[in-house]
Amino acid sequence: MRQDTNNLPDVVYDVRGLNLWYGETHALKDVNLQILKNHVTAIIGPSGCGKSTFIKTLNRMIENVPGVRTSGEILYHGRDIFDKDLRVEELRTKVGMVFQKPNPFPKSIYENVLYGPKIHGIKNKQLLMEILETSLKASALWDEVKDRLDDNAYGLSGGQQQRLCIARCLAVQPDIILMDEPTSALDPIATSRIEELINRLKKDYTIAIVTHSMQQAARISDRTAYFLLGELVEYDYTERIFSNPRDQRTEDYITGRFG
Amino acid sequence: MDGRTDVRKMIQDNISHKANRVDAVMPKFLLVMASMSVLTTVGIVLTLFFDAFKFFRQVPLSEVFSTDLAPLSADPSFGILPLINGTIFTSLIAMMVAVPIGLAAAVYLSQFASFNKRKVLKPMLELLAGVPTIVYGFFAYSFVTPLLMRLIPSLGSKNVISPGIVMGIMIIPMVASLSEDAMNAVPDAMREGALGLGSTRFEVAVKVVLPAAISGIVASFVLAISRAIGETMIVTIASGSNKNFSFDITQSMQTMTSYIVEFTSGDAGAGTTGYYSLYAVGLILFVFTLLMNLLAQYISKKYREVY
Numbered sequence: 001m002r003q004d005t006n007n008l009p010d011v012v013y014d015v016r017g018l019n020l021w022y023g024e025t026h027a028l029k030d031v032n033l034q035i036l037k038n039h040v041t042a043i044i045g046p047s048g049c050g051k052s053t054f055i056k057t058l059n060r061m062i063e064n065v066p067g068v069r070t071s072g073e074i075l076y077h078g079r080d081i082f083d084k085d086l087r088v089e090e091l092r093t094k095v096g097m098v099f100q101k102p103n104p105f106p107k108s109i110y111e112n113v114l115y116g117p118k119i120h121g122i123k124n125k126q127l128l129m130e131i132l133e134t135s136l137k138a139s140a141l142w143d144e145v146k147d148r149l150d151d152n153a154y155g156l157s158g159g160q161q162q163r164l165c166i167a168r169c170l171a172v173q174p175d176i177i178l179m180d181e182p183t184s185a186l187d188p189i190a191t192s193r194i195e196e197l198i199n200r201l202k203k204d205y206t207i208a209i210v211t212h213s214m215q216q217a218a219r220i221s222d223r224t225a226y227f228l229l230g231e232l233v234e235y236d237y238t239e240r241i242f243s244n245p246r247d248q249r250t251e252d253y254i255t256g257r258f259g
Numbered sequence: 260m261d262g263r264t265d266v267r268k269m270i271q272d273n274i275s276h277k278a279n280r281v282d283a284v285m286p287k288f289l290l291v292m293a294s295m296s297v298l299t300t301v302g303i304v305l306t307l308f309f310d311a312f313k314f315f316r317q318v319p320l321s322e323v324f325s326t327d328l329a330p331l332s333a334d335p336s337f338g339i340l341p342l343i344n345g346t347i348f349t350s351l352i353a354m355m356v357a358v359p360i361g362l363a364a365a366v367y368l369s370q371f372a373s374f375n376k377r378k379v380l381k382p383m384l385e386l387l388a389g390v391p392t393i394v395y396g397f398f399a400y401s402f403v404t405p406l407l408m409r410l411i412p413s414l415g416s417k418n419v420i421s422p423g424i425v426m427g428i429m430i431i432p433m434v435a436s437l438s439e440d441a442m443n444a445v446p447d448a449m450r451e452g453a454l455g456l457g458s459t460r461f462e463v464a465v466k467v468v469l470p471a472a473i474s475g476i477v478a479s480f481v482l483a484i485s486r487a488i489g490e491t492m493i494v495t496i497a498s499g500s501n502k503n504f505s506f507d508i509t510q511s512m513q514t515m516t517s518y519i520v521e522f523t524s525g526d527a528g529a530g531t532t533g534y535y536s537l538y539a540v541g542l543i544l545f546v547f548t549l550l551m552n553l554l555a556q557y558i559s560k561k562y563r564e565v566y
Contacts, residue, residue, distance in 0.1 A: 097455035101448055
C-alpha cells in the first residue's frame with residue numbers, strides 16, 4: 001500500500017498503471033488517472049473503448065466477468081482496492097453504482113430504497129423512515145412516490161426507476177457514485193432530470209459518469225477523460241477538452257470526425 | 260447464359276409447382292397429435308369417475324372416511340384414511356429431505372458454482388432422476404432401512420421413514436434443477452444492483468434472487484410433492500401394506516398407490532366392491548394432485564415478485 005500525501009485530501013481514486021485483460025483481449029492499457037472529490041468526472045469514448053470496463057473496475061464489479069485479469073493499482077483514499085485484506089463488500093458500500101438500465105428489485109419502492117441500510121444492519125424503524133425520505137428527496141422522487149411507497153417499483157416509469165436506483169444507492173450514504181451510462185435507456189426529459197440531479201448531488205458526493213453523449217459530458221462534468229481502444233488519451237478540465245484538446249485524436253472525436 | 264435469371268426462373272417454376280397439400284394437411288395432423296394427450300387425460304378422468312361412482316354407491320361415505328380398512332375380510336370395510344395417512348407421511352418426509360437439499364443445491368449451482376463446476380455438477384444431479392424407481396425401492400429396503408435400524412432399534416423392516424427419505428432423494432433433482440432454472444432466469448442486472456450496494460453473494464442469493472424466483476421455486480416444490488404422492492414402487496417395496504391407522508412412522512403403512520398395486524396384482528375380481536375401490540382411491544389421488552396444483556398457483560401468484 002502506498003500513500004501519496006501530497007494530494008490525498010482531494011483524491012478519491014488514484015489509478016496507477018491499470019491494465020485489464022478479458023482472456024487474451026487487452027481492454028485497458030496502462031491507465032493513469034485521479035478522480036477528485038466533489039467533482040463530476042465524465043468518461044467518454046466510442047463503443048468498445050473500455051469506458052464501462054474502467055468504471056466497473058473501480059468497485060471491482062468487473063470481477064463477475066469470467067476470465068478477467070488486472071494489473072496495476074487503484075488507490076481508493078490511499079488504499080489499494082486489489083489488496084487481499086480488503087473486503088469487496090465494504091468497498092462497494094462506500095462506492096455506489098448506478099447502472100445503464102434501471103435495475104430496481106422486484107419489491108416495493110420502500111423495500112428498494114431500504115435494501116442497503118437493512119442488509120447493513122440498520123433496524124430502527126424511525127431511522128429507516130428518515131433514510132427513506134432523505135434518499136427519495138435527494139433523488140427528486142419523493143413527491144411522485146410518497147403516497148405509494150408500498151407499490152412495486154416496476155410500476156414506475158423508466159426515468160422514475162432510474163431515480164429510484166439513485167435513491168437506493170444514496171440510502172447507504174456512499175462517498176462516491178459511479179454511473180454507467182445512466183441515461184442511455186431514458187427519453188430526453190427523463191435524461192435532463194437525471195442531469196439536474198447529478199448537478200445537485202455534486203455538492204455532497206463525488207461522481208464518475210460514463211456517457212456516450214459528449215453533450216452530456218460537456219453539460220454536467222468538471223473533468224473529462226477520453227478513452228480510445230483501451231487507452232486513456234486525454235484527461236483534463238471539461239472546458240479544455242471541448243475547446244482546446246491537446247491530442248489530435250480527442251479533437252477528431254469531439255468534433256464528430258469520428259466515433 | 261445469365262446465371263442469375265436462370266436461378267430466378269428455376270425458383271419460380273418450383274414454387275408454382277410446389278404442392279400445397281402438405282401445408283394443408285400438416286396442421287391437422289399436428290392437431291391430432293396434440294389432442295392425443297388431452298384426449299387420454301379426459302379418458303382417464305372419465306373412467307376414474309364412472310367406476311369410482313359405482314364404488315361410492317355401494318359404500319357409504321361415512322365408511323369411506325373412516326379409519327377402518329379391511330378390504331379382504333369376510334365383512335370388508337373400505338376406510339381410506341389409513342391410506343391417506345401413509346401417503347401424507349411418506350410425502351412429507353420426502354419433502355423434508357428434498358426441499359432443503361434441493362434448494363441448497365440450486366442456490367449453490369446458480370449463485371456460487373463456477374461455470375466449470377456447474378457444467379459437471381448439474382448433469383450429475385440430473386442423473387439421479389434417471390434411476391428407475393424400482394432400484395430406489397430396493398435401495399430403501401435393503402440399504403437405508405438396515406442403516407436406520409442401527410439408529411432406531413425398534414424400526415420395522417417395513418416402515419415409513421426409509422421410503423420417505425429415499426423418495427426425497429429421488430425428487431432432489433427435480434427441486435434443484437427447476438429451482439435453479441427459476442433462479443437463473445432472474446436478470447443479472449438485479450444481482451449487480453444488489454452487489455453494487457455491498458451485498459455479499461449469499462445476501463444477493465437469499466434476499467434478491469430467491470424472492471424474485473419464488474414462483475418458479477414453489478412450482479418445483481409442488482411438482483415434487485405431486486411426484487411423491489404418486490410414487491409407487493418405493494413405497495410398495497419398503498413401506499409395506501399395513502392397513503392399520505396409526506401415526507407411528509417407524510412401522511409399516513400402506514399408501515394409496517401401494518394399495519392399488521396390491522389389489523391389481525392380487526385377487527380383486529372385476530365388479531366387486533374391492534375392484535371399484537381401486538378407482539375410488541385413484542380418483543382421490545387425482546384430486547390430491549389437482550389440489551396441489553391449485554395451491555401452487557395460488558401461492559406463486561400471491562408471492563410473485565413481478566419484474
